[in-house]
Amino acid sequence: MAKKPAKPSSPASPPVSVAEDADFILHSLQERFAANRRYPASEAEMLEFYRQMLLIRRFEEKAGQLYGLGLIGGFCHLYIGQEAVAIGLQSALDPEKDSVITGYRDHGHMLAYGIDPKVIMAELTGRAAGISKGKGGSMHMFSTAHKFYGGHGIVGAQVALGGGLALAHKYNEDGGICLAYFGDGAANQGQVYETFNMAALWQLPIVFVVEDNQYAMGTATRRSSAETRFYRRGTAFRIPGMEVNGMDVLEVRAAAEVAFAHVRAGKGPVLMECNTYRYRGHSMSDPAKYRTREEVQEQRELHDPIEGLKKVLLAAGKSEEDLKAIDKAVRAEVAAAADFAESAPEPDPSELYTDVLVGSY
């Protein structure tokens, strides 16, 4: 399976410089992307991006409320601020073929797929109608029908699992690619690099996406990572990197076009860093002592992905009323999901024993 440029055969051979190494394409994707960072979205596409990002925002705000009311338990990691990443990337996928996997901050990625907010919210409240029958909770949600493979609670595990999904795409020759998200915190897990190595060695069709939201729980990237420009971390494995403004949905989508085309062409993995910002705490129990209120405020005012796209839409001739109508519809959808999640029954006690094993022995 391996397809690699030749290495100097003896240790005495002079090192090959990057300039002489024709196969070394580390910078070419970034160059192609930098030439045009703006996806030429149609108005309809932009309106849909706007609606989807708003849906994530309002859904997460509601989840935060329900958590405060005690209706959602355990850990609950909100995606507020990062909406442009999931929407920009997943809007470029082929839903018939491609797969997605992520960590525990997964509500946004599911909503980006158009999965019914009702069954997601009902999972958060631990009800039988939840997408995992109430047995998974916020961090463990899956939709194999959408080729969404979770929803994984162990930091970094989804990267190796994503490598396996990509292996299956290649093995089955189904033309699909895997999109594997992880955070700046997970980027320091050893298995991420084990996976980089094998993905590059075997030319697996996978896009690794680092959602750098600047903090691994409460530890700023500069305090945890010797190299905070995560897109460079594939270099040692000959994986081309891309650095993307994750607060701009059109830029993320433009990057997705470049990265996905590369991977679909059978040229192996891409590592994409999306710089973003999470407004809320790491989880609902975050004391928020590690950053200032001003820092968060600045991000909200100057870099908010929804406000950013709103400006573009207004400039393109949409009215405030048009956009308000979208917000109103989204709020109604989220309110209905919350009502459903609050009133749906809990799982039957017999469900305790189901789904442990598939077979009977």
Add this chain to the structure above:
Amino acid sequence: MGIELKMPALSPTMERGTLARWLKQEGDRIEPGDIIAEIETDKATMEFEAIDEGVLEKIVVPAGTEDVAVGAVIALIAGEGEAAAAPAPAIAATSAPEPVRAAAPTPAPARPAQAAAAAPAAADPAIPAGTALVSTTVREALRDAMAEEMRRDPRVFVMGEEVAEYQGAYKVTQGLLAEFGPKRVIDTPITEYGFAGIGTGAAMGGLRPIVEFMTFNFAMQAIDHIINSAAKTNYMSGGQMRCPVVFRGPNGAASRVAAQHSQNFAPWYANVPGLIVIAPYDAADAKGLLKAAIRCEDPVVFLENELVYGRSFDVPQVEDYVLPIGKARIVREGRDVTIVSYSIGVGLALEAAGMLAGEGIDAEVIDLRTLRPLDKQAVLTSLAKTNRLVIAEEGWPTCSIAAEIMALCMEEGFDHLDAPVLRVCNEDVPLPYAANLEKLALIDADRIAAAVRKVCYR
């Protein structure tokens, strides 16, 4: 001074091997580092390298000789200044080509596994009467199981360290690369956590991976994926997402490899709901259960044993030999006492049963075969018959499978007990390297027999 070249051991467990070929001929000059011969065992082929210089004076063991004992003189090198043709009186007796066997030490002691043959083993109900039996090593049986399932289902593939071009670190995957090619027999880097995750993800994506760990000691690096990713997925997803992966490889103490390479992880995995844990003893079970494991919709941890790989057992020659998961087997019927075991412990339990038979104690031996889900009924039924029970486990006693069986007997078999249940496990220490200490630490037939006498009040 002539130098005697002796048959080398390629591994701590090797006792005999084949002298495949000579790369130097009599009269050739030998420099240190020259490859002079190729030695083969069922596990591996190795080049035999010279460490002395001189002239190859005499080839004592001709190329192609099988079953050459480790330590037997295979050739003579004449040192500097000696005439190649000079007689070597000290070894005159072995210089004729014929008495190769005579030069070899006495044959290695009979393998403990063979004790099984003497016992009246109960027939497996899955085997139709009159089926031909073929003597097969456990190693071959495992390979046959994988090859058959790979022929049957294109989704099945095997990945792991050295599974392809090297033909398996323990030669279990021998020949698979040639038949199925590199797409389905994948050599991985030494990166257990990573490839266990990739294998698990591939199973989620619809494939049927067999992930080989060179030994389960290294799987500790990967245990997060086995437990958190593979075992829990079906439950966490409300039955939506399957993970039909098989993690297999040798488990338990090998021979003289010390603490980090000698551990029985069966109780660790058997603790986890969502996993199937299988630990076969003989070749037929290894084959039938590995085939079942590969077809299983649930994640399976399949624990083999390096010391058993080379042992031969009868395997039924049937078209598609698949055994049920979750069923124990009575490997020796008896009236007086039940010995429950699994994996390598079964051979020792049978050996103990043979010793006890001479003392008038008729022991029944049960091979659990599957450790999760445990065949409780098989244990309880036997206990109801014999009223006495001993568990033999090559592993630590604390929180062991033995402890689980004892709890089962207390909770569900108390009324049938005529004596306390006893367990025979390894000593509760990291496995030492020194030969005498290692022997002291591991279970053996004598200790099992002693425990049986105790529960029989003999």
